[in-house]
Each structure stands twice: as structure tokens, then as C-alpha cells.
Amino acid sequence: GSMRERCGLRVLNLKMSGKDRLNVFPSRMALAQMKIRLKGAQKGHSLLKKKSDALTLRFRQILRKIIETKTLMGEVMKEAQFSLAEANFSAGDFSSTVIQNVDKAQVKLHTKKDNVAGVTLPVFQTYNDGADTYGLAGLSRGGQQISKCKEVFGKAVLLLVDLASFQTSFVTLDEVIKITNRRVNAIEHVIIPRIQRTMKYITTELDEREREEFYRLKKIQEKKKKLRKQEEMKKNVTEDNKPRNIFEEQDEDILFK
Amino acid sequence: MTMKGGKLLAVIGEEDTCTGFLLGGIGELNSKRQPNFFVVDKETTVSEVEETFKTFTSRPDIAVVLINQNVADMIRHLLDRYEQPIPSVLEIPSKDHPYDPTKDSILRRAKGMFNAEDFR
Numbered sequence: 450g451s452m453r454e455r456c457g458l459r460v461l462n463l464k465m466s467g468k469d470r471l472n473v474f475p476s477r478m479a480l481a482q483m484k485i486r487l488k489g490a491q492k493g494h495s496l497l498k499k500k501s502d503a504l505t506l507r508f509r510q511i512l513r514k515i516i517e518t519k520t521l522m523g524e525v526m527k528e529a530q531f532s533l534a535e536a537n538f539s540a541g542d543f544s545s546t547v548i549q550n551v552d553k554a555q556v557k558l559h560t561k562k563d564n565v566a567g568v569t570l571p572v573f574q575t576y577n578d579g580a581d582t583y584g585l586a587g588l589s590r591g592g593q594q595i596s597k598c599k600e601v602f603g604k605a606v607l608l609l610v611d612l613a614s615f616q617t618s619f620v621t622l623d624e625v626i627k628i629t630n631r632r633v634n635a636i637e638h639v640i641i642p643r644i645q646r647t648m649k650y651i652t653t654e655l656d657e658r659e660r661e662e663f664y665r666l667k668k669i670q671e672k673k674k675k676l677r678k679q680e681e682m683k684k685n686v687t688e689d690n691k692p693r694n695i696f697e698e699q700d701e702d703i704l705f706k
Numbered sequence: 707m708t709m710k711g712g713k714l715l716a717v718i719g720e721e722d723t724c725t726g727f728l729l730g731g732i733g734e735l736n737s738k739r740q741p742n743f744f745v746v747d748k749e750t751t752v753s754e755v756e757e758t759f760k761t762f763t764s765r766p767d768i769a770v771v772l773i774n775q776n777v778a779d780m781i782r783h784l785l786d787r788y789e790q791p792i793p794s795v796l797e798i799p800s801k802d803h804p805y806d807p808t809k810d811s812i813l814r815r816a817k818g819m820f821n822a823e824d825f826r
Contacts, residue, residue: 515813522798523805530801533726544725551741555731558713558769560792571792573769576711583729595729602730606715613770613794616812621791623815 470646475654483651487644494636501629503566508622511615518612525608529601536594543595552582556606563618568625570618573610713769716762716793717743718755722801723774742768746777755780768793774800775809785811 473479537543559574583599715732717724724745727733734742742765744758759781762771775797778785788795788811795812799805807813 516807519805519807519810519813526799526805529726530722530799533722534801544721547725547728548743548745551728551733551735551743554714554734554742556715557711558715559711560713560769573713573794578712581731582733583731598726599729599731602726606727606730606732609772609796609798610715610770612796616796617791617794619812620789620794620815624789 470643470650473647473651475651475658477655480648480651480655483644483648487641487648490636490641490644494633494641497629497633497636500566501626501633504568504622504626504629507565508619508626511619511622515612515615515619518608518615522605522608522612525601525605529598529605532594532598532601536598539594540592547583550582553579555579555581556603558610565622568622570621571614573614573617575607575610712767714742714767715770715772716765716768717772718758718762718777719744719746719772719774719798720777720800721745721747723772723798727772736767746774752780756784759784763788763790763793763795765793771795772798774798774803775805776800776803778811779809782809782811786814 471483473483555577556575557578559576561572561574563570563572581599583595714734715727717727717732719727724743728743732742736742742762744755744762746755755777759771759773762768769792771793773795777800778797785795797805797810797812
């Protein structure tokens with residue numbers, strides 16, 4: 450990496466992989482702020498992790514339901530196809546009649562909202578709307594088989610609507626879980642380490658400053674001491690370096706100045 | 707204004723499948739006389755199926771699209787990329803083609819989370 454001196458701030462700049470720290474002036478207040486931020490990030494991380502866990506649990510449950518229901522659906526459809534074949538046998542080919550008489554659907558869907566760990570999932574529900582368009586179909590020939598056919602396909606529709614709900618939830622959850630996990634990883638591997646590096650930087654700087662202060666103080670003290678010593682020495686020694694004799698010195702006359 | 711209710715099921719399938727579900731009561735022509743079902747036969751082209759799939763999945767009044775698995779195979783590329791939660795696309799067996807879970811686009815997305823034994 451390269452070190453750059455910039456406006457008195459030392460900024461360590463390494464490439465890409467985010468081995469960086471936040472750009473703050475190293476002070477005790479900044480350190481306190483970083484502490485708070487770290488706490489926040491850690492709390493956010495654990496909350497998101499909990500959300501991801503809850504969603505993943507629900508996700509697996511739904512997947513199991515889908516597999517269960519799809520297997521069942523295979524069976525029901527077989528039954529339905531069979532009853533259709535029977536009806537065709539009795540009533541002849543009535544498919545064109547059915548297709549040409551389509552008008553309004555009798556079976557419609559409501560969308561309800563379900564909520565899991567803050568994620569809204571749609572739930573489909575069938576309801577009957579209006580009369581049976583084919584109420585009079587096949588009364589002459591094979592009416593019974595056609596009714597049976599209607600019934601079986603009706604059953605299939607209910608099952609398929611449940612399946613559709615599961616599948617929609619599945620797809621939605623898949624997406625949300627991916628996003629949540631990405632965020633969890635981002636906090637864990639980028640944001641928190643970055644804050645920790647910043648805190649380390651600040652503490653190192655503060656320590657360094659303290660040492661410098663201490664050193665400077667010491668130096669000043671030493672200098673002062675030296676000066677004082679020199680002063681002391683000067684007072685105790687005369688010009689020809691003989692010890693001082695107060696009787697030989699002329700004191701200032703206090704009374705008769 | 708989107709209604710919470712009043713959504714339809716759509717079918718893209720062989721004649722038998724369509725007939726059956728229409729009998730079941732899901733068929734409707736909307737105000738523009740557009741149907742919510744599409745009969746696929748030997749003459750039907752891949753692009754026709756693609757168009758129908760795109761149309762059905764963009765209609766706001768359709769919540770579920772049923773499609774025979776063998777027809778789904780014709781537009782497998784579209785299904786594998788399909789990411790909308792609604793409408794839900796369900797692959798169903800047809801008269802001559804039983805349901806094969808390994809081909810289902812939705813289940814393939816969850817590959818690795820379960821194995822074939824779960825279907826036995």
C-alpha cells in the first residue's frame with residue numbers, strides 16, 4: 450500500500466479488498482462514537498441473522514409442502530384424465546362444445562396476505578362466482594360421467610391453487626433470503642471489521658500522542674532542571690571558582706541606602 | 707385499481723387438459739373476448755406457445771398458469787428464467803406424459819435442497 454501525508458492526516462490506502470477504515474480525526478469523542486456504531490452494527494447483524502433463520506425455516510417447510518403436494522397432484526391428475534376419458538367414451542367428443550361455450554369463470558381466486566418475519570407472502574383462495582356454465586352439458590348422453598369429470602377437475606383445481614400459493618411463497622422467500630444473507634455477510638465481513646480497524650487506528654494515535662506529550666513534558670522538565678541547576682551553581686561559586694564566603698561580600702545597605 | 711379478488715387460473719395445454727379444466731369452471735373470456743386458455747396441438751409452434759405464455763404472465767387478472775409439462779418443455783428456456791412470484795406457473799402431467807419432478811423449473815431452483823427420494 451501507499452502512505453500519503455495529507456493535511457496532517459495519515460491515510461493508509463490499500464487496494465480493493467476493503468482493508469480500509471473510516472476517515473475520522475482520531476479523538477476520544479470519535480472513539481466513543483465508533484463504539485456506539487459498532488454496537489449498532491452488531492445488533493443489526495444479529496437481528497438480520499434471526500430474520501434469515503426464520504425465513505429459511507419457513508422456506509424449507511414450504512419446499513416440503515410443495516414436494517408433497519406435487520406428488521399428490523400427479524395422482525389427482527391421473528384420476529382426472531381417466532374420468533375425462535370415460536366421459537369421452539360415453540358422451541363422445543364434447544371438447545369443442547366445452548371450448549366454444551366459455552363465457553365467465555365459475556372458479557375465481559382471492560389473494561390474501563400472509564406475513565412471515567416481516568415478509569408478506571400471497572395466499573390464494575378459491576371462491577365460487579356465478580353459475581355453472583356447463584350445468585346443462587351432456588344431459589342426454591354420459592351426463593353422469595361428465596358430472597364426475599367436473600367434480601374431479603374441480604378437486605384438482607383446489608389442490609393446484611394450494612400448490613400455487615406454496616410456489617409463490619417459495620419464489621418470494623428465495624429472493625428475500627438471498628438479499629438478507631447478502632446484508633448479513635456485508636455487515637459481518639465489511640462493516641464491522643472496518644469499524645474495528647478505525648477504533649484500533651484511533652487508539653494507536655491517541656497512545657502515540659500521549660507518548661509524545663509525555664516525552665515532550667519530560668524533555669521540558671529535564672531542561673528546567675538543568676537550568677535550575679545552572680542557576681544554583683552560579684550562586685554558590687565566585688568568579689575564580691572558589692566557594693562562596695559571605696563575609697567577604699558586600700551586602701546591599703538596607704538602612705542607609 | 708387492482709381487485710384483491712377476481713383472479714383467474716389460466717391453462718396452456720393439450721385439448722384434453724383444457725377441456726377438463728374448463729369443465730371444472732375456470733374458463734373465461736375477458737371484456738376483449740380474450741380467453742384464459744390455449745389449446746396446444748401437433749401444429750402449434752414454439753413461438754405461439756411463447757407468446758401465449760408471455761401474454762398470460764403479464765395479465766394482471768391471472769394469478770395461476772397451468773401448463774402441461776410436455777408443453778412446458780417447449781418453452782423450458784423461458785420457464786427457467788421466469789422469476790415473477792405472480793402468476794404462479796404450475797407444471798402438470800398430461801394424458802400421455804406423467805409428471806417428472808426433475809424437469810420442473812421451480813423445483814430445479816431448489817436443487818440440492820432435496821433429493822429424488824423425497825418424491826417416492
